[in-house]
Amino acid sequence: MNAYQIGLIIQICISVMTVVAIFAMTGLAGMFSLGQAAYMAIGAYITFVLSRFLDIPYYLTGILAIILCILLSWLIAVPTLKLRRDYFALITVGFSQMIVALVLLFEEYTRGSIGFSKIPRADNLLWITLGALVLFVFWIRNLKYSRFGRMAIALKNDEIAAQSFGIDVYHLKIKIYILASAIAGFAGILMALRNRVITPDSFGWAHSSEMQIFLFFGGTNSLTGAILSAASLKLLPELIRDITLFGTSMQEYRTIIYAVLIILVINFRPQGILGEKEITFKWVGNLINRFKKSTVTEKESYD
Amino acid sequence: MTDAILKTKGLSKAFGGVCAVKDFTMEISPGTIRGIIGPNGAGKTTIFNVLSRINIEDEGIIEFDGQDVTRKSQIEVARMGLSRTFQNTRLFTGLNVLDNVKVALDHAGEYSLFSALFMLPSRNRQEKLIEEKAMACLELLNLDEFAQMSPSNLSYGYQRRVEIARGLANNPKVLMLDEPAAGLNPEETHMLMDFIEDIMDKYPELAVLVIEHRMELIMNLCGHIYVQDSGITIAEGLPGEIQNNPHVLAAYLGEED
Numbered sequence: 001m002n003a004y005q006i007g008l009i010i011q012i013c014i015s016v017m018t019v020v021a022i023f024a025m026t027g028l029a030g031m032f033s034l035g036q037a038a039y040m041a042i043g044a045y046i047t048f049v050l051s052r053f054l055d056i057p058y059y060l061t062g063i064l065a066i067i068l069c070i071l072l073s074w075l076i077a078v079p080t081l082k083l084r085r086d087y088f089a090l091i092t093v094g095f096s097q098m099i100v101a102l103v104l105l106f107e108e109y110t111r112g113s114i115g116f117s118k119i120p121r122a123d124n125l126l127w128i129t130l131g132a133l134v135l136f137v138f139w140i141r142n143l144k145y146s147r148f149g150r151m152a153i154a155l156k157n158d159e160i161a162a163q164s165f166g167i168d169v170y171h172l173k174i175k176i177y178i179l180a181s182a183i184a185g186f187a188g189i190l191m192a193l194r195n196r197v198i199t200p201d202s203f204g205w206a207h208s209s210e211m212q213i214f215l216f217f218g219g220t221n222s223l224t225g226a227i228l229s230a231a232s233l234k235l236l237p238e239l240i241r242d243i244t245l246f247g248t249s250m251q252e253y254r255t256i257i258y259a260v261l262i263i264l265v266i267n268f269r270p271q272g273i274l275g276e277k278e279i280t281f282k283w284v285g286n287l288i289n290r291f292k293k294s295t296v297t298e299k300e301s302y303d
Numbered sequence: 304m305t306d307a308i309l310k311t312k313g314l315s316k317a318f319g320g321v322c323a324v325k326d327f328t329m330e331i332s333p334g335t336i337r338g339i340i341g342p343n344g345a346g347k348t349t350i351f352n353v354l355s356r357i358n359i360e361d362e363g364i365i366e367f368d369g370q371d372v373t374r375k376s377q378i379e380v381a382r383m384g385l386s387r388t389f390q391n392t393r394l395f396t397g398l399n400v401l402d403n404v405k406v407a408l409d410h411a412g413e414y415s416l417f418s419a420l421f422m423l424p425s426r427n428r429q430e431k432l433i434e435e436k437a438m439a440c441l442e443l444l445n446l447d448e449f450a451q452m453s454p455s456n457l458s459y460g461y462q463r464r465v466e467i468a469r470g471l472a473n474n475p476k477v478l479m480l481d482e483p484a485a486g487l488n489p490e491e492t493h494m495l496m497d498f499i500e501d502i503m504d505k506y507p508e509l510a511v512l513v514i515e516h517r518m519e520l521i522m523n524l525c526g527h528i529y530v531q532d533s534g535i536t537i538a539e540g541l542p543g544e545i546q547n548n549p550h551v552l553a554a555y556l557g558e559e560d
Contacts, residue, residue, distance in 0.1 A: 139420040139421075142419055142420050142421070142422050142426075143416075143419060143420060146414075146419035146420075146426065146430070147405075147406075147408075147409035147412040147414070147419070147429075147430075147433065148409075148416055148419055149419075150398060150402050150405060150406045150409055151406060151409050151410070153395060153397040153398050153402075153406075154395040154397075154398065154406045156397060157395040157396055157397050157398075158393050158395060160357055160377075160393075161389065161393040161395070162395075162406075163376075163377045163378050163381065164355055164357070164377055164381050164386075164387055165381055165386075165406060165407045165410065165469070165473070166378055166381035166382040166407075166410035166411070166473070167378070167406070167409065167410050168378055168410065169378075175416060179416075221397060276397070
């Protein structure tokens with residue numbers, strides 16, 4: 001595999017990772033956030049700026065960055081998750097813009113909009129990313145099928161009914177929000193290591209809404225749907241890179257393509273491509289069996 | 304009757320200027336069924352909402368299991384063992400029937416988020432226990448064959464039964480049924496009555512409070528009935544007494560001029 005392909009795989013893995021984290025938050029617990037890219041920014045900037053200016057290895061500052069993500073998401077969650085869902089979404093937009101503004105304000109350290117590029121080369125980034133992705137998917141899958149996942153789905157459906165079964169809606173939401181933000185922070189570090197340069201505009205609300213689009217495209221209630229749609233929609237712009245339209249690469253029309261896709265999905269399949277279905281081993285097995293059976297019966301009918 | 308599990312005294316609640324419940328006083332003991340009847344808009348559901356702390360009363364005392372619960376939250380009284388169903392069924396449509404019942408047990412589940420994420424043995428042991436308990440509740444209401452179905456694919460009568468199973472899952476002290484027979488045909492209503500009797504046999508310490516429109520159901524099940532009209536208790540007593548009470552007849556059938 002050449003460097004371009006490895007880079008692309010890492011990029012797709014990071015995208016899937018962030019969408020999986022958003023699945024836990026939006027898909028399970030119904031918290032619609034447009035600020036998850038801000039946690040990626042915190043992860044990336046804290047890790048590498050501190051590492052450079054304090055001269056500490058970046059895996060130590062990385063741990064610090066994740067801890068900061070956890071603390072900050074807790075701080076954001078405590079007052080805002082008491083609000084109604086729509087206000088929560090608005091505040092997360094404000095939060096992500098605030099982080100971008102802070103990056104620009106501390107230009108001296110972050111190099112502002114020029115971008116911070118003193119990021120060391122990481123060996124085995126592909127394996128680290130793949131390993132982290134597998135771990136996070138395993139976590140979120142287990143979360144969905146645990147008592148926490150059930151309670152989250154219940155509170156998404158009907159908060160009042162959930163509370164009348166003793167579910168502590170508020171604290172459960174905080175826990176899941178913190179988990180999602182910590183994963184986003186980690187994904188931010190990986191993204192910095194892959195791109196070797198970080199700029200504030202790559203962590204704005206546009207990036208966060210891209211993640212939400214990926215989630216809605218696959219189906220908010222399906223983890224496998226989220227994974228598949230994040231991977232395919234991230235790959236799509238690369239596939240059409242060489243096609244040109246009006247003298248520019250189709251890749252530049254990415255946002256328009258996403259917009260068209262999301263409008264199509266909302267119109268024709270509002271629950272997302274997979275809806276509530278999960279692609280499990282059992283489901284695939286059944287499909288193969290059915291296929292085998294149908295070919296066998298076809299043969300028999302010939303005999 | 305001093306051993307009442309749930310008692311209210313002088314309970315009042317107004318929405319804006321409209322008085323939904325006024326000076327409501329009742330009590331219920333373990334192992335008994337009591338009913339609240341009354342025409343639409345009589346404040347019956349408001350009483351349930353105040354008891355389960357969805358609405359907060361303007362004045363009055365609520366005593367549940369020996370404690371004053373007027374300062375407690377919806378979550379706290381639910382965890383103390385006050386369980387309810389809703390008039391318009393409020394099942395969690397994102398969960399299947401079995402998970403709907405499991406979710407009522409989940410707040411008390413004894414494994415942490417950490418063991419859930421890593422699927423540790425403690426999680427698996429607890430999940431098995433939760434599943435056994437939930438299945439037992441479904442079996443009691445003859446719903447076990449629908450365990451894996453989505454509640455939105457069930458008929459209204461079955462949805463009501465799932466709600467009752469969910470209400471029972473956590474072994475409550477008081478179960479409040481909000482119009483359990485609304486939208487059911489006579490046959491289903493009879494089945495429901497049988498189920499409620501089965502439940503009383505299985506849980507001898509359970510107190511059941513029923514809101515109902517249908518005289519038939521409430522007259523057969525309840526030992527004691529409160530009749531509400533425009534927020535006021537106009538009569539209370541044994542089913543036989545209620546049936547012949549002139550105030551009740553007036554509220555239900557209208558007064559003679």
